[in-house]
Amino acid sequence: MASELNDFSKLCVHTLTTKPWNLRQCVENYSAAGIRGITIWRNVLDGQNLKEARKLLDDSGLDVVSVARGGFFPSAEKEKRQAAIDDNLFAIEQAAAVGAPVIVLVCGADGRQSLQKSRDQIREGIVKILPQAKAAGVKLAIEPLHPMYAGDRSAINTLEQANDMAEEINSEYVGIAVDVYHLWWDAHLQQEIKRCGQNGNLLAFHVCDWNVPTVDFLNDRGLMGDGCINIPQIRGWVEETGFRGYDEVEIFSDKYWATDQKEYLEKIKQAYLTKT
Amino acid sequence: MASELNDFSKLCVHTLTTKPWNLRQCVENYSAAGIRGITIWRNVLDGQNLKEARKLLDDSGLDVVSVARGGFFPSAEKEKRQAAIDDNLFAIEQAAAVGAPVIVLVCGADGRQSLQKSRDQIREGIVKILPQAKAAGVKLAIEPLHPMYAGDRSAINTLEQANDMAEEINSEYVGIAVDVYHLWWDAHLQQEIKRCGQNGNLLAFHVCDWNVPTVDFLNDRGLMGDGCINIPQIRGWVEETGFRGYDEVEIFSDKYWATDQKEYLEKIKQAYLTKT
Numbered sequence: 001m002a003s004e005l006n007d008f009s010k011l012c013v014h015t016l017t018t019k020p021w022n023l024r025q026c027v028e029n030y031s032a033a034g035i036r037g038i039t040i041w042r043n044v045l046d047g048q049n050l051k052e053a054r055k056l057l058d059d060s061g062l063d064v065v066s067v068a069r070g071g072f073f074p075s076a077e078k079e080k081r082q083a084a085i086d087d088n089l090f091a092i093e094q095a096a097a098v099g100a101p102v103i104v105l106v107c108g109a110d111g112r113q114s115l116q117k118s119r120d121q122i123r124e125g126i127v128k129i130l131p132q133a134k135a136a137g138v139k140l141a142i143e144p145l146h147p148m149y150a151g152d153r154s155a156i157n158t159l160e161q162a163n164d165m166a167e168e169i170n171s172e173y174v175g176i177a178v179d180v181y182h183l184w185w186d187a188h189l190q191q192e193i194k195r196c197g198q199n200g201n202l203l204a205f206h207v208c209d210w211n212v213p214t215v216d217f218l219n220d221r222g223l224m225g226d227g228c229i230n231i232p233q234i235r236g237w238v239e240e241t242g243f244r245g246y247d248e249v250e251i252f253s254d255k256y257w258a259t260d261q262k263e264y265l266e267k268i269k270q271a272y273l274t275k276t
Numbered sequence: 277m278a279s280e281l282n283d284f285s286k287l288c289v290h291t292l293t294t295k296p297w298n299l300r301q302c303v304e305n306y307s308a309a310g311i312r313g314i315t316i317w318r319n320v321l322d323g324q325n326l327k328e329a330r331k332l333l334d335d336s337g338l339d340v341v342s343v344a345r346g347g348f349f350p351s352a353e354k355e356k357r358q359a360a361i362d363d364n365l366f367a368i369e370q371a372a373a374v375g376a377p378v379i380v381l382v383c384g385a386d387g388r389q390s391l392q393k394s395r396d397q398i399r400e401g402i403v404k405i406l407p408q409a410k411a412a413g414v415k416l417a418i419e420p421l422h423p424m425y426a427g428d429r430s431a432i433n434t435l436e437q438a439n440d441m442a443e444e445i446n447s448e449y450v451g452i453a454v455d456v457y458h459l460w461w462d463a464h465l466q467q468e469i470k471r472c473g474q475n476g477n478l479l480a481f482h483v484c485d486w487n488v489p490t491v492d493f494l495n496d497r498g499l500m501g502d503g504c505i506n507i508p509q510i511r512g513w514v515e516e517t518g519f520r521g522y523d524e525v526e527i528f529s530d531k532y533w534a535t536d537q538k539e540y541l542e543k544i545k546q547a548y549l550t551k552t
């Protein structure tokens with residue numbers, strides 16, 4: 001059984017959830033709404049002075065939960081794999097600069113090669129950036145993505161695969177982000193969440209909903225309660241592992257992005273208390 | 277290693293692959309193109325006299341491989357579950373009438389209830405129609421569908437789940453249809469195909485490709501070679517079980533449906549010989 005949610009002390013919102021807002025707007029509005037955590041997507045750091053961003057965040061009192069996203073390691077082209085390493089090293093610098101303890105990794109895939117080859121390149125990429133992550137005090141969270149992204153966005157498509165990889169790398173700086181959107185359909189989810197927690201790899205928990213029908217591969221996620229995912233059940237499994245981190249609301253939605261974002265933030269708060 | 281494909285003796289085309297054609301056009305064009313097998317989607321039987329359809333098929337010399345599709349058993353509403361049973365019994369009549377030894381089941385899902393509840397209703401539905409299937413000499417092939425359909429089209433989303441269910445029902449009239457489109461991403465695919473064959477449950481093998489990027493949830497399947505699935509590898513695993521049935525081309529594609537269907541059929545034949 002999931003704990004009762006009576007306040008917003010464990011609510012974190014991803015800046016991409018309110019995509020129309022820049023970093024300052026996110027910070028000011030989340031703070032004003034009583035939200036405690038923020039996960040920063042790198043697009044809102046583009047062109048930002050990182051020290052100023054850090055000051056903005058520190059002054060706000062918001063807890064910086066993570067930076068999204070690193071990853072995209074695999075490519076059939078060696079130059080692109082190196083470019084990905086470089087980009088991930090930059091992401092580590094950004095995370096350290098804004099005080100984020102975790103970077104979420106969307107691991108990537110390249111349909112021109114086998115999934116196994118992409119997985120090997122993901123492991124190789126993570127191992128390569130691990131020394132810098134350790135030095136910066138930033139953990140890397142492998143996020144398994146829904147199998148519908150196996151052709152281009154992630155060759156890690158189940159929590160079992162993410163667990164396998166995290167256990168193989170076996171570093172306290174490598175763990176996993178569990179997102180209900182990607183994993184809700186999996187009959188092995190409960191046991192794999194348990195395994196993930198037992199092995200100390202559960203770093204983050206993301207929520208949104210699966211719309212029925214879903215009409216877009218990227219930007220048709222639902223607000224909690226809109227769709228068919230039993231979010232409280234999965235949150236209960238996560239909490240049973242001893243996880244006491246944030247519930248992170250990560251919704252990509254053309255529909256909600258087209259609405260007033262302050263009103264939307266209130267809807268998120270209500271859906272958090274009643275449907276999460 | 278998959279066998280070499282040098283002719284069309286194991287090539288079957290689904291009528292929905294050439295959606296613009298009615299049954300007569302499919303039969304005449306497939307025959308003229310030297311294709312040996314046909315899987316009949318029930319939409320082309322609508323309004324058809326089944327005896328005439330049978331004569332058309334018999335005269336053509338085409339092998340009727342299966343009828344697609346039955347299934348859609350789960351619903352939160354009891355009346356709809358009964359309507360599904362009735363529709364599946366009608367599908368069995370249709371299959372027997374046109375001489376199809378197999379009905380493909382797209383099992384269904386209802387996002388208003390849990391996946392487990394939908395799975396229970398699927399099992400219940402199959403068990404209910406099984407006596408009529410046996411009496412008609414028509415086998416039922418559970419087709420696991422991609423997890424992106426778990427909200428509305430199928431609560432059976434991996435070959436492991438299909439194997440579990442077929443083994444539990446344990447009837448020579450219940451087996452499985454393996455479709456590369458739905459299953460290619462699964463790291464357990466090879467072992468589950470082996471298991472499926474060993475238990476005598478491998479009834480059908482469907483091919484197409486996964487486009488990168490895929491832009492539509494239903495009608496953006498690729499012709500073999502268009503996308504990222506290693507089809508020969510999977511066909512090899514299927515053949516290693518002793519499977520000697522047809523390679524069934526099942527492509528839903530707005531793009532290809534908009535082209536000349538005779539030219540498309542030639543493309544299918546070429547892709548079959550070189551990319552399957």
